[in-house]
Amino acid sequence: xxxxxxxxxxxxxxxxxxxxxxxxxxxxxxxxxxxxxxxxxxxxxxxxxxxxxxxxxxxxxxxxxxxxxxxxxxxxxxxxxxxxxxxxxxxxxxxxxxxxxxxxxxxxxxxxxxxxxxxxxxxxxxxxxxxxxxxxxxxxxxxxxxxxxxxxxxxxxxxxxxxxxxxxxxxxxxxxxxxxxxxxxxxxxxxxxxxxxxxxxxxxxx
Amino acid sequence: xxxxxxxxxxxxxxxxxxxxxxxxxxxxxxxxxxxxxxxxxxxxxxxxxxxxxxxxxxxxxxxxxxxxxxxxxxxxxxxxxxxxxxxxxxxxxxxxxxxxxxxxxxxxxxxxxxxxxxxxxxxxxxxxxxxxxxxxxxxxxxxxxxxxxxxxxxxxxxxxxxxxxxxxxxxxxxxxxxxxxxxxxxxxxxxxxxxxxxxxxxxxxxxxxxxxxxxxxxxxxxxxxxxxxxxxxxxxxxxxxxxxxxxxxxxxxxxxxxxxxxxxxxxxxxxxxxxxxxxxxxxxxxxxxxxxxxxxxxxxxxxxxxxxxxxxxxxxxxxxxxxxxxxxxxxxxxxxxxxxxxxxxxxxxxxxxxxxxxxxxxxxxxxxxxxxxxxxxxxxxxxxxxxxxxxxxxxxxxxxxxxxxxxxxxxxxxxxxxxxxxxxxxxxxxxxxxxxxxxxxxxxxxxxxxxxxxxxxxxxxxxxxxxxxxxxxxxxxxxxxxxxxxxxxxxxxxxxxxxxxxxxxxxxxxxxxxxxxxxxxxxxxxxxxxxxxxxxxxxxxxxxxxxxxx
Numbered sequence: 001x002x003x004x005x006x007x008x009x010x011x012x013x014x015x016x017x018x019x020x021x022x023x024x025x026x027x028x029x030x031x032x033x034x035x036x037x038x039x040x041x042x043x044x045x046x047x048x049x050x051x052x053x054x055x056x057x058x059x060x061x062x063x064x065x066x067x068x069x070x071x072x073x074x075x076x077x078x079x080x081x082x083x084x085x086x087x088x089x090x091x092x093x094x095x096x097x098x099x100x101x102x103x104x105x106x107x108x109x110x111x112x113x114x115x116x117x118x119x120x121x122x123x124x125x126x127x128x129x130x131x132x133x134x135x136x137x138x139x140x141x142x143x144x145x146x147x148x149x150x151x152x153x154x155x156x157x158x159x160x161x162x163x164x165x166x167x168x169x170x171x172x173x174x175x176x177x178x179x180x181x182x183x184x185x186x187x188x189x190x191x192x193x194x195x196x197x198x199x200x201x202x203x204x205x206x
Numbered sequence: 207x208x209x210x211x212x213x214x215x216x217x218x219x220x221x222x223x224x225x226x227x228x229x230x231x232x233x234x235x236x237x238x239x240x241x242x243x244x245x246x247x248x249x250x251x252x253x254x255x256x257x258x259x260x261x262x263x264x265x266x267x268x269x270x271x272x273x274x275x276x277x278x279x280x281x282x283x284x285x286x287x288x289x290x291x292x293x294x295x296x297x298x299x300x301x302x303x304x305x306x307x308x309x310x311x312x313x314x315x316x317x318x319x320x321x322x323x324x325x326x327x328x329x330x331x332x333x334x335x336x337x338x339x340x341x342x343x344x345x346x347x348x349x350x351x352x353x354x355x356x357x358x359x360x361x362x363x364x365x366x367x368x369x370x371x372x373x374x375x376x377x378x379x380x381x382x383x384x385x386x387x388x389x390x391x392x393x394x395x396x397x398x399x400x401x402x403x404x405x406x407x408x409x410x411x412x413x414x415x416x417x418x419x420x421x422x423x424x425x426x427x428x429x430x431x432x433x434x435x436x437x438x439x440x441x442x443x444x445x446x447x448x449x450x451x452x453x454x455x456x457x458x459x460x461x462x463x464x465x466x467x468x469x470x471x472x473x474x475x476x477x478x479x480x481x482x483x484x485x486x487x488x489x490x491x492x493x494x495x496x497x498x499x500x501x502x503x504x505x506x507x508x509x510x511x512x513x514x515x516x517x518x519x520x521x522x523x524x525x526x527x528x529x530x531x532x533x534x535x536x537x538x539x540x541x542x543x544x545x546x547x548x549x550x551x552x553x554x555x556x557x558x559x560x561x562x563x564x565x566x567x568x569x570x571x572x573x574x575x576x577x578x579x580x581x582x583x584x585x586x587x588x589x590x591x592x593x594x595x596x597x598x599x600x601x602x603x604x605x606x607x608x609x610x611x612x613x614x615x616x617x618x619x620x621x622x623x624x625x626x627x628x629x630x631x632x633x634x635x636x637x638x639x640x641x642x643x644x645x646x647x648x649x650x651x652x653x654x655x656x657x658x659x660x661x662x663x664x665x666x667x668x669x670x671x672x673x674x675x676x677x678x679x680x681x682x683x684x685x686x687x688x689x690x691x692x693x694x695x696x697x698x699x700x701x702x703x704x705x706x707x708x709x710x711x712x713x714x715x716x717x718x719x720x721x722x723x724x725x726x727x728x729x730x731x732x733x734x735x736x737x738x739x740x741x742x743x744x745x746x747x748x749x750x751x752x753x754x755x756x
Contacts, residue, residue: 048393
């Protein structure tokens, strides 16, 4: 079968652009990515109109003049479905913006929990080492040690509560594309101010 | 008899239209329509199952267009069984949700949107089981997905939007992959009909065949939440309302497994990627259950056991012998009911104990003995304790593995034993924490009975004043006569509980428990049926001949 090279090249470029956009955080960009990607895929379906045999619906027509209608039907179905999904995604982005002030997709809870846990465990190990390696601890030192451990525990709890509220987006595109950046947690831990708009606040900070 | 094949799809779709038309005004009529249609679909499915068993596959060409053009619906033994189990489960879940009162009295869902969405979900699932070509399969996936988007984000609260966005994006990506796979298949063969593909694919070069197979398997593995592609599941399911999570966990992942079975047997009978499937099956089983061990929230824990147990079915598909497929089909059927039941029970626990966080629950065995029984039986069933159906499915799979005798098969058998033991550990942990130990301090307070004592308990026939109960913003039934301040005060409490569970919820959960037990009691006929299905799947010719009309 023969395929138009320009059709295929356009499809590849659209798919690539759409794919990259879908890897970002904001839902609106993902939405645009989905639209572009679906157009690329539809072109791919049209490109698959190849040696599919005789034109089935138009009997007696010169075969050079018609293309196979089935891929067009498939592409049409796909367009309609993408339209519906896109509308839904758009309303989700809007709703998300209403609720959290951003339209970003948040981190996987599990990822964040594991990263944070690893960090806290590391800090605790350091703390314990420092505490044990010194001479016999005084009551004051012991108290400080306990205080420090309590602080770590509180951090875990605070983060869990923040996760529950679902506000976690750094505003830095690269951080957001690549994944959770440990620095975000630290900055967040201190931020007591209005965190309804974490993106603006941290955008200003960073 | 063939004319009955499209009905499990058409009936719910028509009912959706009726439901949407009358939904906002006549809510009782809407509920009646849903229950009636799902009952009818259950009856139809049983009829189709028996007919497909007696006469071989049944097929319909819609609009009487022959295969390369038209849409084909096919019901064979496997689809008949899946349809029957899925419609039984969806009916039970519908009754449960009626009991929960989430359907039309949720103050965050202004329109009575639950019933139409649920019916469309049922139509999509049925259509997937009946689809006879790739494009129709894609469309039915999308029907199912769009309905599930709506159900998952019902009410539009913060956590649900967060969970929903992941789910929607993952679904979009897998749909795009599916479309690419369809385009490639069409470019290679000029048809998307399963029967014609089955005849045409062997003529292609090995590379093209493997490419198409890999694309399709990837798409279905995302749907089925097989391990490396399962990360979206535990994050998106637990926030939805209990009945929604239950029906998702029970059906949506199994749809992926069903499609894997169908394509692997019909289109790619050589079992070229059996070893790969077994490797991901092992990873799913072990890593999934280790994830469950680490969780303290009941719903998340159950989501991880779901991922883990998908591994058993993929194991069967990877082995691809007659016994393995038989075992895998038994396991699919068993797991649909058991996983649904467990999520329904999690909803009941949430209603009774105010939370699903295991560290805050306790003493439920004494406080709610019926609930304890309803949890204990399916939990043991999930772990595969001998007389129950989970054991039968696991035993069938392990026997097939031993009979296969290759190294991978033995590794997988060992892996499934370890997974079963860890599952037992996990459910025992839940049992100990939530049911067996004494109630933790403070439990008495959160477990306070906030019901008012009068008519607030019979949930179904209450007026529109009754209060809702979904997911995280649950509010106890308030007295219908109470003035504004009391109701407002009750609404302010984030989570409150009732001591008396609405009877439809308990009854529906009990019905799914009984259904799972029925698989144990009628294990002989079930195993014989699944064996015949496996034979039919591997033989392929009855299906192809029926569709192509030879």
